[in-house]
Amino acid sequence: GAVVSQHPSRVICKSGTSVKIECRSLDFQATTMFWYRQFPKQSLMLMATSNEGSKATYEQGVEKDKFLINHASLTLSTLTVTSAHPEDSSFYICSAPLTTSTETQYFGPGTRLLVL
Amino acid sequence: RKEVEQDPGPFNVPEGATVAFNCTYSNSASQSFFWYRQDCRKEPKLLMSVYSSGNEDGRFTAQLNRASQYISLLIRDSKLSDSATYLCVVNWAYSGYALNFGKGTSLLVTP
Numbered sequence: 001g002a003v004v005s006q007h008p009s010r011v012i013c014k015s016g017t018s019v020k021i022e023c024r025s026l027d028f029q030a031t032t033m034f035w036y037r038q039f040p041k042q043s044l045m046l047m048a049t050s051n052e053g054s055k056a057t058y059e060q061g062v063e064k065d066k067f068l069i070n071h072a073s074l075t076l077s078t079l080t081v082t083s084a085h086p087e088d089s090s091f092y093i094c095s096a097p098l099t100t101s102t103e104t105q106y107f108g109p110g111t112r113l114l115v116l
Numbered sequence: 117r118k119e120v121e122q123d124p125g126p127f128n129v130p131e132g133a134t135v136a137f138n139c140t141y142s143n144s145a146s147q148s149f150f151w152y153r154q155d156c157r158k159e160p161k162l163l164m165s166v167y168s169s170g171n172e173d174g175r176f177t178a179q180l181n182r183a184s185q186y187i188s189l190l191i192r193d194s195k196l197s198d199s200a201t202y203l204c205v206v207n208w209a210y211s212g213y214a215l216n217f218g219k220g221t222s223l224l225v226t227p
Contacts (some may be wrong), residue, residue: 034214037133043120043203043217053162093159096214109160 003027004096006108008061013084021079021111023094027067029074030096035067038091038110049093050077084115119143120218122204129223133194137221139187140205149180151189153200154220160203163189182199194225 003026013019023033031052036044048069056069065109068080081088092111096103122139129135141149149166162173166178166187177190177201201220208216 032213036217041124041219043219044215046214046216049212049214091157095215105162105215108163110157110159112157 004094004106004108005017006092006111007092008111009109010112011113012114013086014116016083017082019081019113021092021113022110023077023079023092023096025096027077028096031074032060032075033071033077033094033096035069035077035079035094036095038093044093047079050079052077059093081113084113086115089113089115120204120206120216122218124219124221126222126224128226129194131194131196133224133225134190134192136191137189137202137223139189139202139218141185141187141204141206141216143208144185144212145208146185146206146208148156149178149187150205150215151178152174152203152205152217154203155178155200160205160217164204165171182224184187191223194223194227198226199223199225 005024006014007022027041033083035047037047046059046064050069052071052074066082072076094108095105106116119142151163152160153163154160164173164178168182169179170179175192179188201222203220204218206216
């Protein structure tokens with residue numbers, strides 16, 4: 001079946017640095033990808049919708065200048081956490097739906113970010 | 117007001133037991149409904165979709181009551197491997213394919 005990969009799986013960085021997370025659809029094209037964030041014991045929260053060929057759509061309360069999203073191709077979306085701070089430490093997960101069905105949506109394995 | 121609400125549990129049950137999880141959602145325009153399973157420190161995985169007529173997949177039965185905005189999941193004959201967090205997930209009609217997740221209900225099946 002379709003697979004979505006994420007890289008890196010885990011990253012530890014110093015406060016103030018930027019971190020780039022890649023999300024790739026491996027055997028299908030994804031015009032849309034979603035970025036979620038999950039804090040401990042909390043639900044996955046949608047951060048933004050990544051659209052190939054156009055600007056990302058951000059959810060209320062998510063700073064677009066801090067969380068830069070680039071949907072470079074039909075198989076790649078990147079999320080860059082700029083000037084990361086400890087409160088950005090979280091589990092970041094991307095997903096990509098097969099465009100014909102919400103039921104067929106594939107999640108990446110997630111990236112665990114720890115900002116010191 | 118939380119959009120998708122679940123009892124966080126934890127539910128501790130012995131092997132072989134039947135356990136039921138409930139979920140309510142606030143948006144009456146919700147379009148699609150799912151139960152996902154999430155293991156510790158892993159991504160969520162689709163367990164089953166939920167249809168108005170109710171549906172069953174092996175030991176798992178899901179029910180949807182649109183009038184009450186209520187979703188349920190029943191697990192029969194619990195296995196140790198069923199231990200996980202079960203996420204109630206709803207798709208709003210206006211949100212495209214983006215999903216709205218509950219916090220999850222934690223299940224621990226013990227020998």
